[in-house]
Amino acid sequence: MGKPGSLDQDFGERAWKGALLFESNFGQDMSASLQKTQSRVQALPAEWRDFFALTKPRVMTLVIFTAICGLLAAPGTIHPDLGLTAVLAIAMGAGGAAVLNQWWEADLDAGMKRTANRPLPGGRIRRDDARDFGMLLSGMSLVLMGLAVGWLASALLLMAIVYYAVIYTIWLKPRTPQNIVIGGGAGAFPPLIGWVAVTGEVTAMPILLFAIIFFWTPPHFWALALFVKTDYAKVGIPMLPVVAGERTTRNHIWIYTLVLAPIAMAPWLIGETSWVYGTTALVLSLLFIALALPVARRNAVMGERDPMAEEIRLFKFSVIYLFVLFAALVADRLLEALGLIGPGLLAGGIAG
Amino acid sequence: MTPEEEAEFKRRQKARNLVVAGTLLFFVALFYMITVARLGSQ
Secondary structure, eight states, rough: OOTOHHHHHHHHHHTTTTTTTTSSHHHHHHHHHHHHHHHHTSSSOOOOOHHHHHHHHHHHHHHHHHHHHHHSSSSSOHHHHHHHHHHHHHHHHHHHHHHHHHHHTTHHHTTOOOTTTTTTTTTTTTTHHHHHHHHHHHHHHHHHHHTOOOOOHHHHHHHHHHHHHIIIIIEEEEETTTHHHHHHHHHHHHHHHHHHHHSSSSHHHHHHHHHHHHHHHHHHHHHHHHHHHHHHHHHOOHHHHHTOOOOHHHHHHHHHHHHHHHHHHHHHHTSSSHHHHHHHHHHHHHOOOOOOOOHHHHOOOOTTOOOHHHHHHHHHHHHHHHHHHHHHHHHHHHHHHHSSSSOOHHHHHHOO | OOOHHHHHHHHHHHHHHHHHHHHHHHHHHHHHHHHHHHHHOO
């Protein structure tokens, strides 16, 4: 992963042995702090609201939205009850993976201001209960998807859960500053699974939808990591700004933004969508590039008081970008189904 | 355990039981709907 003796490799070796934080002073402090809160809470049963909070409901809105978009944009039909079940199964799988993520990272969360009040570090749920809840939710989501929709969609859901809970959370996040790049794949599964739930096969379009979220994640998350980097540094997570510095992070944001643009346009270029999606993707991509440019060009070393306005703006826009892009995809399909628009520009051109 | 803690214990337990019961009922209804939908498509 990294050069021998590098910070990157040191992080990785410790994490892989399951002892990332226990070997360092701040790790012992956080672990002791977590144990204190854990022993304090045992007297009372956890509130159901805290179990719900463990599923990261805010993150799940994006998961549910992109899954529904994949489902609606796919060619073909699915019984509405089965479609809703597919979305429910994806949401349950994402929730289960989020619970397992927080179960594994309870020590880290205890040391970060942003996450210190989550149910586990806040001492409102027993750690073992969280693990069991995460496993139950994940298992049930797979069975539900398999029985109601199909086992290919269920297998993809299993891949997504393993990707997030094991490959990202346990392996990559504490091991390499490129964690976000490959970890972004976990969030890219929902539209792919939604699409496959309808068609029963993996084709170019669902892979493109996967690729859009995959390449969108690094600039989205690194923009966030730039203005909350002190938190990640505190708990020893090798986020790119912590390990490689701001300059490298800004360069990476710029490169991924440029790579994302043609991928976002690709569904239109290969004739799978009409100009409705195509022009929306073009405008959104230009805006993304315009907002990423000042972030990429900033050179000064930022101090504690720096408001990081450009980075916050890029982060907020990136969320809007994904919502609008996927909404445009669905709008495109609906308008085409109603006969109000023709086929994609390239396909139309070739056909003409 | 003080009387206040005991009351809180029972309140939380009751709330959790109600949520579990609601979830089970929801899944019974859901599996009925799935069965009807799957049989209808065959």
